[in-house]
Amino acid sequence: MKNSRRSFLKIAGVSALGLVIKPVFNTFASSEEHAEHLKPDFSKKNNALTGKRWGMVIDTRKFQSEEDLKPIIDACNSIHNIPDLKVKNHEIKWIWEDEYEHAFTDSENEYVNERVKHLPFLVLCNHCDDPPCVRACPTKATFKREDGIVLMDFHRCIGCRFCMAACPYGSRSFNFRDPRPGIEHQNPDYPTRTKGVVEKCNFCAERLAVGKMPKCVEVSNGAIAFGDLDDPDSTVRKLLKENYTIRRKPSLGTHPSVFYIV
């Protein structure tokens, strides 16, 4: 009796585990299939913008107040179907405003320039050259493309949130609830996400693929530049050469691709 009960529990346990694990493993694609993800898809779109390592330079001198940042944040939210869930703990953020002391903890010192100290900073995923989120992801739902963009495959995400724990910049958000009711005007050209999935800024990979600059760059009136860090003649390289810039938490060795002119 004892044995048959133990066997039953064993079978039931394995079956229950199977129910959980099966869909998880079904989300794994073959390694060949995944290798394709690592290459930007330029096959059908000849006017796609290409780069070897995409990067961004944000000129903080051009932002004086929160009001200057709002249209940029709103534009990203709108095209990427980012919900307004009205609950702080469940907030989904791709690009948002932060203060110097919080965003640049490595650079913080008590004598920092007062202007810099009170500037509103735009923060987003840094598309790190050595991204800890990619290493932490067990399903390869988070991966780094050959052009340096760190992307998400929402279908592979199992919601374990290891990537969130690994990201030292808080650049990832988790959908604690169905985000769709929080989207006021859905953009049919960009996928919505579901409860239990992580998301973040994608450097507007979908726009680069059709020859467009990232939306935040487009609406920034020249305050944000985007280009190939590998190309010495690119706008971003020129800006980096001519200006003093900082990056977030450089001591961690993640090598962010987002730079700030201060």
Ligand code: SF4
């Ligand atoms: S900022 Fe965070 S989410 Fe973005 S690539 Fe770096 S570690 Fe990953």
Ligand code: SF4
């Ligand atoms: S939650 Fe993050 S680490 Fe987990 S599967 Fe999704 S992307 Fe990967």
Ligand code: SF4
């Ligand atoms: S690059 Fe695109 S996805 Fe990232 S913050 Fe800018 S608009 Fe949003």
